[in-house]
Amino acid sequence: MRIMAFDYGTKRIGIAVTDPLQMIATGLETVHPNLIVEYLKKYLQTEQVERFVVGEPKQMDNTPSQSAMHVxxxxxxLKKTFPDVPIDMMDERFTSKMASAAILAGGVKKSVRQDKALVDTVSAVILLQSWMERRSFGF
Structure with a gap:
């Protein structure tokens, strides 16, 4: 079964998913928040998802950020629509900056680097990879 992660934003939700063995996190795509339930229902018809991981927005002092209420x-x-899928929260501080740096380091053209949907998807991958590493080390 897969693990699915979300980098929530009011304009786009970046989505990442593991392989069935839960070893590799891969970017899936971005979806508008108004379409996320429909998207997930369709996805869950063909794939088994064991758990959702949602990025938890925090300030540097560990308090919730302004976007926390949206998350x-x-x-x-998610709880109401998919009650059988447990949800873990994961600190998402720096994921967007790390995603932008990773995209830049990958030698991607400037026009592609400016695609905020790509940054959101890569942020979800970083979030999911961090969650997987944390789980592996028993944190």
Whole structure:
């Protein structure tokens, strides 16, 4: 079964997913928040997902950021719509900066680097990879 991660934003949700053996995190795509339930219902018809991981937005002092209330609403929507799928929260500080740096290091053209959807997807991959590493080390 797969693990699916979300980098929630009010304009786009970056989505990443593991392989069935839960060894590799891969970017899936970005979806508008209004379409996420429909997208997930369709995805879950063909793939088994064991758990959702949602990025938890925090300030540098570890307090919730301004977007935390939007993420909370998203998590409540996931719980209501998919009650059998457990949800883990994962600190998402720096994922967007790390994603931008990774895209730049990959030698991607400037026009592609400016695609915010790509940054959101890579952020979801980093979030999921971090969650997998944390789980492996028993944190």
């Amino acid at each position: 909370k609403g998203f998590v409540n929507l």
